Amino acid sequence: MSSRPRALGPLVALFTAGYLAPYLLPTVVGRLSAGLGLTPAQAGLVGSVLLLASASAGFTLASRVERIGPRRAARFGLGAMVLGYGSAALTTSVPLVIGGAVVGGFGSGTALAVAAAGIAAQRDPHRASTLGLLTVSATAGALYLTLPHLGGGHGLPFASIAVAAAAVWPLTGGLGSGAGHGPVPTPSRGEATPLPPLPHRRSGLVLAAAILCWSMAQNALWGVSGRIGLTQAGLSEVTVGAVFAVALGAGLAGVTAAGALGSRLGRAAPIGAGTAIIAVCVLVSSRAESLPAFAAGEILWNVFYPVVLSYLLGLAASLDPRGRWAVLVGSASSLGVACGPVTGSVLSEQAGYPGMGLVLCALLLLAATPMTAVALHTSGRPLVPGSIRRRGGAPAAVLAGTTGSTPGLVPQMGAPEQEIAEIPVPVPHKATRQAFHLARPSDRG
Template sequence: MSSRPRAAWPLVAVFNAGYLAPYLLPTIVGRLSTGLGLSSAEAGLVGSTLLLHSAIAGFALASRVDRHGQRRLARLGLLLTFAGYGAAALTSYVPLVIAGAAVGGLGSGTATAVAAAGIAAQRDPHRASSLGLLAVSATAGALYLTIPRLGGGHALPFAALAVAAVLVWPATARLTGAGTVAAPGGSATVPFSSRTPLPRRRSGIVLAGAILFWSMAQNALWGVSGRIGTTQAGLSEATVGAVFAVALGAGLTGVIGAGAVGSRLGRAVPIGVGTALIGGCIVVSSSARGLVGFATGEVLWNLFYPVVLSYLLGLSASLDPRGRWAVLVGAASSLGVACGPMTGSLLSEHTGYPVMGLAMCAMLLLVAVPMSAVALHTSGRPLVPGAIRRRGGNPAAVVAGAAGMASTGARVPQIGAPEQAVTEIPAPVRARRRRLIRDRSSKVLAS
């Protein structure tokens, strides 16, 4: 058993390679439509096929990452990612492109599942999730600035995904092997033990179901954003790419801010209020008729989207330290992402982009309620000074904030930390204790 701390950066790198495909979805769908002569619905269906296979991999590996080992599964995922997307980039034969996208999707889902399970075992899952989203946003923003300047065709975005898998491969050497599992807190690896039942089943099921529709609404717009910019707003591909790059830069700012705020506001407020703001941004972007409206909607949307997503990933990781709910919720999100392009394409073709945006906004407002409820139910009440007083008075608060205690690694209550559960003592036990104290007091007075 190793006692060395496990760094988060290999997991962040693998997360980057696995989660990059959904971020590049607009340019993938747009170039499939223009480069291969596919209709909007057909190009959206190819994008949905890619993401559907990513979700399938996540559901299949939810409870198997510990058994097979992070290193082996991550390398398998990166190999499938390189082979599938590389094959799709090298051919213009539509059936082979679809097959390559499906294989690459399996690889992306496998890599994401490994990263999600490992991030859940970190000491601070929200911070690790934020780092992963930072890496993905930065990489995707750089690609949106670069790809339009390298030429047209569908090959470039697929080739970028394949190259990302190759660059991440060396990081897999730092992941755990088969038969071990990262201990909660990310401080060590311990031998893999027998299965334990999923904790917090009701909360996990509600969160997984809600995030499916949450992701569907997000990617219904994201999958057709490129076409909104070029057809409805009348912008060039280079201008749309620049808007996406600025938007993803705003996403970087949002994730940094979310990491700085941390859990000070809890999870319910960022998830609920952020989702409502995202719905408004979708309406603005889908109704845009020029550069100002399109850029405003896309930039603000990408500012709030990764913030809410980071809190959702942190919430799913908190449900199970072994990361099973994180993988399942991530797979449900991928399933929603897979349905998003097809949903957006079909709705926009039959009703237009503005009506599609209104429908997705209504869906987001509906799912914000159960997601916020899960966050309230599982996060616990904040530990306030009154709670510290019940556990030892003002001196306890002084001890909790002392620098010397922090240096020794002692586990002390902190302001804003979740309150520990209180075990109720049955009434007969308390009655016997009062009688015992009364008897002892009588004996002392009698003596």
């Protein structure tokens, strides 16, 4: 079977639907608190439960997307999103809202797992993830501008996610019914060979642990950003929504720049320096007491957040062309996102918003170190020793180092060395060689 998905468009649409819930987290948590009478910590806990269900779906499906088939898994996830988020939007019973959020969150995680596995099989996974982030940022920005004018209540954010999932459903026909890059039949018996073990185990585990902390720190602030704007900065919901929309629009520019740069700067510099800039923006946002300070922190933060995220997703995809590390690292990120709202709520209640920002800034700087180290460690080592000499030279090394998945002619890291077979060549007798050389001038004449 081909290792390439059939089309990028359905994968980007699926990525957008799966990522929409985390992007709308501030308005979801804020409206749960205002509409259902929950405390900020309780509303944050509901948001964490939703995202925890999304992360659990990713961990569950990391190695099963190929067996289930991308089309079937995607339709199951989108159906769960419509059912779960739709039912949560139509009820005011807190237990039913939580149950709907869990079902919808599991559907979001399923959609993301299918999208991540397919994106990892693209020739340029960084470009594919960049397109997905562009689409989800534009969709979320439009919703932030629209929802405040449609009324209050917790139902509208949930309903918008359900509608987005329903709109993506027809596009799943472009996904393969079977594994897009699954087991390959053996030529002798036609039996499917088992999946190879995960490559880059140590780097993948370090990256997953670091991105969990990275996502938790950022989404701890993102989950309470709406309350910071409303209470500490004294802004209206319409103004806060406009700031979020502008911030997400600025994020589009950042992702576009990241897509244009591609791998020219490598992955280590954007990940390390970008995370340091984000840490400063977190401090500014958490201390904002006016519209200029709040807008500056949120806008600059959202410029760099999707840029760094796109490089992290590309790095995870490059560790395994079959997409398993992409799904696992994405699920670890979702787990960090899930812990974010309750972490931000607890920290803000205990230490205030400025104290919370200081803690989160330190956590981001700590997480930047191992992520940068993984980017440095895995770059420039895509091939086994000696394979470049025999399988394409410098062009093959450049191709393997700049794309997320290597072509079939380039062996992957960890592949066994090719044996060099000695071919006996008969050497002609000395008298025969002399007779041959004597005969050559007359042949030319």
